[in-house]
Amino acid sequence: xxxxxxxxxxxxxxxxxxxxxxxxxxxxxxxxxxxxxxxxxxxxxxxxxxxxxxxxxxxxxxxxxxxxxxxxxxxxxxxxxxxxxxxxxxxxxxxxxxxxxxxxxxxxxxxxxxxxxxxxxxxxxxxxxxxxxxxxxxxxxxxxxxxxxxxxxxxxxxxxxxxxxxxxxxxxxxxxxxxxxxxxxxxxxxxxxxxxxxxxxxxxxxxxxxxxxxxxxxxxxxxxxxxxxxxxxxxxxxxxxxxxxxxxxxxxxxxxxxxxxxxxxxxxxxxxxxxxxxxxxxxxxxxxxxxxxxxxxxxxxxxxxxxxxxxxxxxxxxxxxxxxxxxxxxxxxxxxxxxxxxxxxxxxxxxxxxxxxxxxxxxxxxxxxxxxxxxxxxxxxxxxxxxxxxxxxxxxxxxxxxxxxxxxxxx
Ligand SMILES: Nc1ncnc2c1ncn2[C@@H]1O[C@H](COP(=O)(O)OP(=O)(O)O)[C@@H](O)[C@H]1O
Ligand SMILES: [Mg+2]
Numbered sequence: 001x002x003x004x005x006x007x008x009x010x011x012x013x014x015x016x017x018x019x020x021x022x023x024x025x026x027x028x029x030x031x032x033x034x035x036x037x038x039x040x041x042x043x044x045x046x047x048x049x050x051x052x053x054x055x056x057x058x059x060x061x062x063x064x065x066x067x068x069x070x071x072x073x074x075x076x077x078x079x080x081x082x083x084x085x086x087x088x089x090x091x092x093x094x095x096x097x098x099x100x101x102x103x104x105x106x107x108x109x110x111x112x113x114x115x116x117x118x119x120x121x122x123x124x125x126x127x128x129x130x131x132x133x134x135x136x137x138x139x140x141x142x143x144x145x146x147x148x149x150x151x152x153x154x155x156x157x158x159x160x161x162x163x164x165x166x167x168x169x170x171x172x173x174x175x176x177x178x179x180x181x182x183x184x185x186x187x188x189x190x191x192x193x194x195x196x197x198x199x200x201x202x203x204x205x206x207x208x209x210x211x212x213x214x215x216x217x218x219x220x221x222x223x224x225x226x227x228x229x230x231x232x233x234x235x236x237x238x239x240x241x242x243x244x245x246x247x248x249x250x251x252x253x254x255x256x257x258x259x260x261x262x263x264x265x266x267x268x269x270x271x272x273x274x275x276x277x278x279x280x281x282x283x284x285x286x287x288x289x290x291x292x293x294x295x296x297x298x299x300x301x302x303x304x305x306x307x308x309x310x311x312x313x314x315x316x317x318x319x320x321x322x323x324x325x326x327x328x329x330x331x332x333x334x335x336x337x338x339x340x341x342x343x344x345x346x347x348x349x350x351x352x353x354x355x356x357x358x359x360x361x362x363x364x365x366x367x368x369x370x371x372x373x374x375x376x377x378x379x380x381x382x383x384x385x386x387x388x389x390x391x392x393x394x395x396x397x398x399x400x401x402x403x404x405x406x407x408x409x410x411x
Contacts, residue, residue, distance in 0.1 A: 037134045040067070044120055044127025047071045047088050059114075059135055061107035072131075077104040077112075091129065095120040101140065113140040152309050155336060155357070162338050162354075163218025166211045173211065177204045213351040216268075217338050217358035223265040225363070229390035230262060230269070230294050230318050230383075231255040237270055241277050241290075248287030249280075255294045260316045260385035264363040269318075272359050275352040276320045276379050282343065283324025283377060293319040297382065310366060314385035321378040327371040335369055356381075 032039055038056030042049050052067040060077045072078045073085055091097045099116040106112050115134040120127055180201045187194045215221055234255060241251060273292075280290045297317045299310050327335070334340040336357040341350035356379075360367045364384050371377035 037132055038114070040072075040129075040131040040133065042072070042129035042131065044092075044129050047129070049075075056133055059106065059112060059133075060104065061110075076107060091118050091120060101136065111137070113137045148307060149309075151333065158337060159218040159358070162214045163220050166214035166218065167220065170208070170211045170215070173204060173208050177201070177208070180204060210349070210351065213349075213355045214338060215358075216271075216362075217351070217354040219358050219362040221268070221358070221362065223268060223362060225263045225265050226391040227261050227263055227386060227388045228266055228269065229259065230316055231257075231259050232390065233266060233269060234273070234292055234294065234318075237273060241273065244274065245277055245281040245290065249284055250289045252289055252291045253293070254291065256296060258296070259294050260296050260314060261388055261390055262316050262363075262365075262383040263386045264365075264383055265359075268359045268363070272356045272381065273318075273320065275356050279352055280320065280322035280324060280377070282348075283322055283326070288323035288376075291319075291321045293317075293321070295319075296385070299382065307366065307368075311384075315365070315382040316385055317380055317382050319378055319380045321376060323376045326373045326375045326377055327369075328373050332369055332371055336367070 032051075032053050035053055035055055038059055039051075039053040040049055040056060041051035049067045049070055049072070052064055057064050057067075062076060066075055072088065087097055097116075097118050099114075102114050102116045104112045104114055113136050115136050116131060118129055118131040120129050122128070180197060183197045184194070184201065187197060212221075234253060238251060238253070245251070277290060295317045297315050298313070299315055300312050303310055303312070331342060335353050337350075338354040339350040340354075341348035357367060360381055360383070366382045368380050369377065370380070
């Protein structure tokens, strides 16, 4: 015989348990909904997304529907993570993966850096993957600003050191070359000693050119700044640049008609363009394109936040891009240092970009390099905009072409 009372009790207990369970579910749901980290829930076997919390939806700007029923590598922000599929496999095997810093892109194109941790666990005999996604964009940004500041302080220190040495060395060279001249005057042309003195003279001249580059890097050059129209300067150099880089490389220009004026030493700016062009040439042994671009640019506070040293204001930008081999991030952090070169012994001096750096800095400007391996390189030079009419610079380049022999015009 059934005991109605017992039944009632049992169902009451069931009801309590259900209530407790649903209360606990609601609590977890609330955690999920209000978490200040992104959370994704995936089916452990298929990898299909079954749930996404509002934080992640907001962070990446993609609607919830774009997530549900898809795999990670199907949806926008994760699509470019080449290893997404491989990572899923790894997760299946190890049941845990973690990325310290995963760069993603929100729907608006805004870049987001996240820390990404996934775990696999079992619920009701089913495998579930939970991905926790923390927004570390602000922290990454702060780190980058610190790193840039450290870089520019390092360049400052290296500049002082190099400048000090170059200065003293230059004085000593003056003495060596002076006596060389005297000796040459006293030795008859047919005398065999004459050749030796000429060798000393030649080596001295090269040493002087090197110290000159070091002086440029440490901003101790004598500049003759004029008010310049960079478009005119670029146009005037085209023929010379073409000769410098050879036939396999094309030059394209995109010069803004209403370009602002800058105040700089035209010879130095030409030197800058030549050094950049020589490097671009070296990066494109199989040919390619060099693009020279000018533009008016406002560097505002947001830019200053990224590059701590930048004074906000109006600038003229001169950019040179190539379609060459590009650089990895390690190389990029060293390019402006004197004597940094990845070229074979005798091919590069590592002084081209440090010279450029010094010239730009001494002219009150900034230079930045952007590159990725296999994706070409862009150098952007910003010079402060000034008022006034451009002073006339000779129609053609003021630099003699390839006057020096051996290692080319620059480092
Ligand atoms: N356009 C470029 N593409 C790829 N790498 C470049 C480019 N410009 C500079 N580099 C890198 O920066 C290094 C330093 O350049 P630079 O100071 O001109 O010295 P050098 O040309 O004598 O090596 C180069 O050796 C090269 O590794
Ligand atoms: Mg060079």
